[in-house]
Amino acid sequence: MQLIQPSKVQQLIEKLKDQDLYVHIEQTTGAYAAHFDSSKHPAASFLTNARIRYSHGAISGNGPFRVGLKMAHGWVYSEGLTHYEDTETERLIMAGHDSQGKLIVALQLSPEPF
Amino acid sequence: MEQQILVVLPHPDDEAFGLSGTLAMHVHNGARVTYACLTLGEMGRNMGIPPFASRVTLPAVRKAELESSCRAIGIQDLRLLGFHDKTIEFEDQELLDSRIRELIEELSPTLVVTFYPGYSVHPDHDACGAAVIRVISQMPAEERPTVHCLAFSRNHEEAIGRPDVHYDVRAFLKHKLASIQSHRSQFQAAELLGKNELTQQEIEARFGTEHFWTYRF
Numbered sequence: 512m513q514l515i516q517p518s519k520v521q522q523l524i525e526k527l528k529d530q531d532l533y534v535h536i537e538q539t540t541g542a543y544a545a546h547f548d549s550s551k552h553p554a555a556s557f558l559t560n561a562r563i564r565y566s567h568g569a570i571s572g573n574g575p576f577r578v579g580l581k582m583a584h585g586w587v588y589s590e591g592l593t594h595y596e597d598t599e600t601e602r603l604i605m606a607g608h609d610s611q612g613k614l615i616v617a618l619q620l621s622p623e624p625f
Numbered sequence: 626m627e628q629q630i631l632v633v634l635p636h637p638d639d640e641a642f643g644l645s646g647t648l649a650m651h652v653h654n655g656a657r658v659t660y661a662c663l664t665l666g667e668m669g670r671n672m673g674i675p676p677f678a679s680r681v682t683l684p685a686v687r688k689a690e691l692e693s694s695c696r697a698i699g700i701q702d703l704r705l706l707g708f709h710d711k712t713i714e715f716e717d718q719e720l721l722d723s724r725i726r727e728l729i730e731e732l733s734p735t736l737v738v739t740f741y742p743g744y745s746v747h748p749d750h751d752a753c754g755a756a757v758i759r760v761i762s763q764m765p766a767e768e769r770p771t772v773h774c775l776a777f778s779r780n781h782e783e784a785i786g787r788p789d790v791h792y793d794v795r796a797f798l799k800h801k802l803a804s805i806q807s808h809r810s811q812f813q814a815a816e817l818l819g820k821n822e823l824t825q826q827e828i829e830a831r832f833g834t835e836h837f838w839t840y841r842f
Contacts, residue, residue: 512672512675512676512677512678512679535680537668537680539668539670541670542711542746542747542748542749543746543747546746546778546779549779555711557668557711594676594679596679596681602681604679604680604681606672606676606679606680608672608676611674612671612672612673612674612675612676612813613670613671614669614670614671614672614676614680615670617680619680619681625680625681
């Protein structure tokens with residue numbers, strides 16, 4: 512994974528629009544959040560391999576970045592993205608890592624299931 | 626001496642800190658160890674610093690790390706059961722139990738090691754331990770293997786008391802540190818050894834003893 516270059520991510524967002532895709536979206540504090548600090552509230556959600564199609568999408572911000580994808584009946588939104596996989600040409604793999612390097616958010620799009 | 630040990634844990638790396646020295650000791654003494662790892666830890670948050678893995682590559686990365694850890698310990702038989710990380714508590718209980726029951730019937734272990742259900746913090750840990758205890762509690766009492774549990778939740782000793790099994794694993798610290806360091810994506814050097822190199826004495830104090838609770842059915 513490399514630090515996000517917004518122009519490269521935007522190119523992939525354009526390439527993947529108007530087609531059926533599989534999405535993985537995730538946000539997590541980690542299962543140990545309250546074990547390490549009882550004031551923390553552990554929370555996590557993930558959704559893997561739901562089918563979506565978007566007609567318009569953009570990456571925004573100065574880093575960490577936000578991504579929004581406009582679908583026929585709603586939106587996909589992620590904030591806190593820091594890294595992407597620059598070797599991928601057919602898929603868009605993005606994640607946000609916190610100051611300790613731990614994954615806190617992920618957004619992935621692919622024509623094939625993950 | 627233990628002859629056949631069955632370890633049932635949900636994530637690659639669950640063996641590293643609390644158990645690897647004990648397993649290396651048992652292998653040294655002639656035991657055969659089967660490690661049934663329920664998932665590939667594919668939802669882990671650590672990807673290395675800077676991240677060299679991603680959500681997509683993490684399962685393969687962690688599988689290789691687990692194989693390396695098993696070689697370091699001397700574990701002869703690794704079974705990957707193919708469940709999905711974070712889902713053990715939601716799995717079809719009969720499916721989960723049957724996979725564990727099949728292993729026990731195949732191997733007739735003299736000792737089973739798992740997490741203490743209810744006192745092991747991560748929902749997968751608790752659900753894994755609960756499944757093992759469910760399966761073994763259904764066996765006739767005289768046929769049950771000994772079960773040693775790992776526990777580390779906040780205030781767990783108030784409920785289950787002090788651990789009753791203690792192993793001095795100082796002679797196997799080389800194996801243990803190699804097991805921990807195998808999980809390169811998960812444990813950063815700083816987490817393992819602090820900012821400064823630990824002295825041999827500090828390493829022995831921190832990693833030299835492993836503790837277990839014998840499960841009372």
